[in-house]
Amino acid sequence: MALINEHFLKLPDNYFFTDIAKKVNSFRVTHPKTRVIDLGKEDVTLPLPDVTVKALHRAVDEMAQQETFRGYSPHHGYDFLVDAIIKNDFAPKGIQLTPGEVFVTNSAKESISNMSDLLRHDNSIGVTDPIYPLYIDANVSVGRAGTLQDDGKWSNVVYMPCSYENHFIPQLPEQPIDIIYLCYPDNPTGTVQRKAELRKWVNYAIEHDTLLLFDATYEAYIREKDVPHSIYEIKGAKKVAVEFRTFSMGAGFTGLQCGYVVIPKELTAATLDGRRIALTPKWERLSHIRFGTAIYLAQRAAESLYTPEGKKAVKERTDYYLANAALLKEALSGNRLTVYGGDNAPFLWVKTPGTLSSMKFFEHLLYETGIICTPGVGFGPGGEGYVQFTAFCSRKECEEAVHRIRHWRIL
């Protein structure tokens, strides 16, 4: 009799974002004339850059000829892309990486989940609260998160609250934690940590032998100078941190799926009997049994982003969404709401008025303006009292949303 993984059953049956989608759908059905504007969308709108489209066509033509056809990608990705990544994303910041430390992947989501497989089921984990649910869910299914409590928290997870009270800068935990997830620029709050703040985390990790899993998915949105693009801008981070990157959000590769993970050679985890095991070769080994890498077409597409034209296209796209964020921020603030984030990230994190719940705010907004936002409670207990707006709409939709928000009479 095949038994199901009992840890997996601990996950609530309904995925929060699916539930929200259902609520939106029932609004659409009952309000067929309303043009719904989706500011809860976690997916890009703008098409691929021209330089990428050209690279894709060329790569497709290569796949059509026996001499230039490519089958399975090398497990760590093609050298042309790994070299471009090291040369462009790290070397200019003084970060020295070798090709064996950079692994091309399909997506940050998959890689974060895969990394969890390399680690023991009873490591303690710490997360910021609110947090994108994926980080915790991946731990639930291997039994690492414990059980879901009435307060919405998992019993074995250390939550580090981020709210307006602490300017969304979580306090360092008092106890040692084995694994800590950090995502900066942060989804959902759209806030960042500056170099001096991130340095505290790296020092904490060095002191307590903590593994930092650093998700830099929204790195391309950073505009302020003292906000690190990579955790490795902090001295000592190579000993304690894995960094996850993706081309999804900067270049609009959500439909292409290409990213990478950096696992420095000096990074280790421990065995029960106290040996230290380098993670780089173990990740390589895991890739043989567990996951593939981005396909050749996507890797050539990613390579195109490192040309001058590609860099310009990424800048234009992220500027576009950041300009949306600025327009929305102005409209929401103008309507007596307190708004955080949006300066270095495509997200706004909005305090609900008074004691209004995030779900109630979501419903009022939807039914009174036809605009979708995401209730903060979907990102954990610390998200209650906030809602998230994303900036991935078209400019036209954004302007229409601004108009509706300006005329919205909030409770």
Next chain:
Amino acid sequence: MALINEHFLKLPDNYFFTDIAKKVNSFRVTHPKTRVIDLGKEDVTLPLPDVTVKALHRAVDEMAQQETFRGYSPHHGYDFLVDAIIKNDFAPKGIQLTPGEVFVTNSAKESISNMSDLLRHDNSIGVTDPIYPLYIDANVSVGRAGTLQDDGKWSNVVYMPCSYENHFIPQLPEQPIDIIYLCYPDNPTGTVQRKAELRKWVNYAIEHDTLLLFDATYEAYIREKDVPHSIYEIKGAKKVAVEFRTFSMGAGFTGLQCGYVVIPKELTAATLDGRRIALTPKWERLSHIRFGTAIYLAQRAAESLYTPEGKKAVKERTDYYLANAALLKEALSGNRLTVYGGDNAPFLWVKTPGTLSSMKFFEHLLYETGIICTPGVGFGPGGEGYVQFTAFCSRKECEEAVHRIRHWRIL
């Protein structure tokens, strides 16, 4: 202190196929003038079909325009592909499936690994021996396989020997086993099970409440009429079997990565307290936290294979490799070797003469003819005494290999 997953450490550090690649490499270095022919290659050679190339170019153009741009794929894949799969791969065989039972995936490898996550760590597993190592490795890393013993077997795995003595038809286990992996047409042996034989497995599974994980990766190579293309051709299989498919080996999509998994709605696993849980919604839930699906381009490419031109292209490609297999089989048999497989699969499984080990045969062949094969021992203890030849070379290489084999003086 982050601890490493101790189960993962049980895997031998060296991946067998990487070791073989190293041996080949050292031969190349010491024999720079020999044109090595790779008949150990598990990747296709022929380029993508024209109809697929056209579909890819069209899809790339769609990604270049805001109106037709596509971001994240739906988690279960696009309807156009799911519908084509059901209509072409199953309906004509009288197998009724609904869209909610078919999930587009990146690859069979990933899906087989992901399925393992849904199941409890202490289920018993059964595999044919020899077997493609992936199935066991995915279980090792979650602790389900036990420990590697001196005889090359994992302590918690039930091995079902397949050899010339039993015509490569494994005997049904005497005890109940929770999960059994079957791959037909089989990699490595290139053999198949006919309908009457597969029916015994389905009946065994129904009787013992066993979950069958059926890998149909090489389905497109089946030529004989009474060999099922799908496990669901057997009555009752929907209650006990998951089927994994990929477009990699038939159409040559190893560089595109698109496949699918079928999880019938009636398929369940049990909880410790005896409840039955349907696997379909759990797979859907897992997809949200664990893995993506094939990208839009790959799904349009896969869709093209269901056109008359696409079907013809798949037939031509598989015919080509099967013709290679036939040429090689004739040459090897002509040189006093006993050869199995190759009629419904792109693999030949060759008995080594006398008591010659598979590794020794590999080395003799490499050093005396410049041809690479794969030592059977890499596929488990039951592979000792055999080597595998794959048929994924070009016809020109195949003819050259035939020539060299004919003139090879085997020990």
